[in-house]
Amino acid sequence: MEPRQELRDVAPDDAAALRKQDRKFVVALGRGLSILEALAAGETWLASGTLAARVGLPRPTVSRLLQSLVQDGYVHYSERRRQYRLGLGVVALGQTATGASGAAQLVQPYLRYLADTFNVHASLAGRDRLDAVQIEVCHSTTTLMTLQLDVGSRIPLAGTATGHALLATLPEEELELLYGHLSRRHAKHWHEIRARIEEARAEHAARGYTTSRHGWMTDINGVAAALPRDRDGAVLALSCGAPARHLPRAKMEVIGQELKRISAEIAAGLADS
Amino acid sequence: MRITIAGRARGDAQQGEDEVGVVSLARGLELMRAFGTRETPLANKDLAERARLPKPTVARLTYTLVETGFLSVSAEGPGYRPGEKMRRLGAACLASLPLTSLARPAMQRLADRFDISVALGAPDRESMVYLVDCCGPGTVAMRLRAGTSVPLTETAMGRAYLWAAAPELRERRLAEILAADPEGGEARVANCRAGFAEADRTGFVSSFGQWLRHVSAVGAPVWLGPDEPLLALNAGTSRRISEATFRGEVGPALVEVAAEIASAMGAAGQTFWGE
Known part of the structure; x- marks a missing residue:
């Protein structure tokens, strides 16, 4: 793991202290970027006082700035x-290809197929620190029932299920590092959570997909x-989710088989491109 | 790259430091822009040439961008690639614009009907930047995604925007093109004016192979209201749909989509920025 990753993962105060000693670090740029990040983090509109505090x-x-x-x-x-939000200038910045965008483009028709065939919310997700982030999503068009998850x-x-799939193919040493961070975030239930992740990894290894019942918000099922890791080593996961009553175990198994087949097809498509 | 520094003559050390800081911030963001639609990595040397900055300056900026996760060191040789955080800024901005979800249904219907790509864009410097993109079942391969920038004067979307823009703005842009491109400028401006004349009659601008040789497209402006940014739509395909079909069917349908988007925003009581 690169040293810069460690710098990003330490608490903000420590990072600031480290950067103070780091002469190559352009402080104003770092500060401006942290403002943009704060504006991208949750609430759309922020007053400058709130931003300063954040x-x-x-x-x-x-x-x-x-x-x-x-x-x-x-x-x-x-x-x-009298508030600020992200402007269109960042859209042109954000367009550029990451390892993911080739996959995102390729994956959209499959997501639509999954969403329409199974009446689910289908997505492609990647990992950012301890979160799964939606890269490409498709809501079911044949039903109004869906999850409030959009790109970003x-x-x-x-x-x-999405998170567990993102962890499923990680090498041990990377997983251990993540476990360290996750155990701090989920200190209270860590034992139980770790057991569920291990279970999911075993399921993924055996069947090519993983399922989660009543995960995240309690009434959501997911598969x-x-x-496979792309050339930048980024891990992506395909997932389908719906309210639990619409996604019984038998249906999740069927979707799981489809996800396994589709991810192999996408991997082949990416290798060709 | 132009960087203007607010010229307040305070002269104290703090002020000087702030100005340097603001310049560094603007330069760092310019470097991120340089990645554009590139798939290949850019090294400090390439970035220094593009931004016309000394290499040590660029090295400190890229170092900072890597530290903060906005660039990543390329796995395929020297240079950098855009980091996931860079992409996420754009995604967060788009996700929080009410327009992106309200415009999509009408756009998707048109994309499906003719099996074409339909995009909605807003002006960004000398380009139009795509905010929403939809494609028909068979057009996945040629899809230009949200965040793509296309030139103002060469594309149906850009010309539709210019046609609907205030005359001063339009004439200023055309004058800039003439000044910047003494050889080809005349022809480009003439093409734009032909597009404006077409739009005066029909409400849309068509372009058959004028931007990319194999692409046919029509563009139409989207008026959301008096205090709102002016936007534009395009509908295009690289496959053979006859010019007659484009002019007779796709163009008029696109003008309808523009009206539908405006009325969907109105019905939802939304403004472009979601204020």
Whole structure:
């Protein structure tokens, strides 16, 4: 694991202290990026005072950085609300290909097939630290019943089929490192959570997919399969989810088989491209 | 790259530091833009050339971008690739625009009806940036995704936007093209004006192989309201749909989609920025 990964994973205060000693680190850029991240993190609109508190910087500093970000279109300011949100400038930044986007493009027709055939929410997800992030999603069009998960939405790694699939193909040493972080986040139920992840890994190894009943929010069932690692080593997972009553075990098994087949097809498609 | 520094003449050390900081921030974001639609990695040397900055400056910026997860070191040789966080900023912005979900149904219906790609874009500097993209069942391969930037003057989407934009803005853009491209500018401006004349009659602009040789497309503006940003739609395909079909059926249908989007936003009581 690279040293920079460790830097990213330490608590914000420690990271700030480390960076202070790091002469190559361009502080203003780091601060501006942390403002953009804060605006991408949850609530759409934030006042500059709230933003300053979130990123842990003095208000005047944040105001000056915001002024520059607004001028260049990366942040939008609403006179009416007196608040800030992400601007269209970041959309052009975000377009570029990550390891995932080739897969995301390839995967969309499959997601639509899954969503329409099984009346489920189908998605492609990747991992960011301790969350699974939706990269591409498809809601079922034949039913109104769906999950409120869109591109960029996050769900926890622990306790969700998607999260477990993302952990299913990790090598031991990477998994151990993640377990360290997860055990701190889920200190209270860690023993139980770890047992469920191990169970899911075994299921994935044996059948090519993993299922979760009543995970995340208690009434959601899910089934997920990891795609083989891409050339950047990123792990992605295909998953289908629905309210538990619409996704009984037998149906999850059928979907699981489909996910296994489709992930093999996508992997072959990616290898060709 | 142009960076303007707010010229307040305070002259104290703090102010100087702030200005340097703001410049560094703008430069760092410019470097991220340089990745554009590239699939191949960019090294410090490439970035220094593109941004016209000294290599040591670029090295510190890329170092910072890697530290923060916005760039990743390429696994395929020297250079960097966009980090997942970079992509996530754009995704978060799009997900929080009410338009992206309200516009999609009408766009998807059109995409399915003709088996074409349909996209909605907004102006971003000298380009149109895609906010929503839909494709018909057979057009997956040529799909340009949300976040893609396409040129203003060469594309049906860009010309539709210019046609509907305020005359001063439109003329300024055309003058800039003439100034920047003394050789080909005249022809490009003439093509734009032909598109405007077409739109005066029909409400849409068509382009048959003028941007990418194998792509046929029509574009139409989307008016959301007086205080709202002006947007534009395009519908295109690389497959053979006759020009007559494009002009006679796809174009008029696209104008209807533009109206549907505006009324969906109105019905939901939403503004572009979701204020």
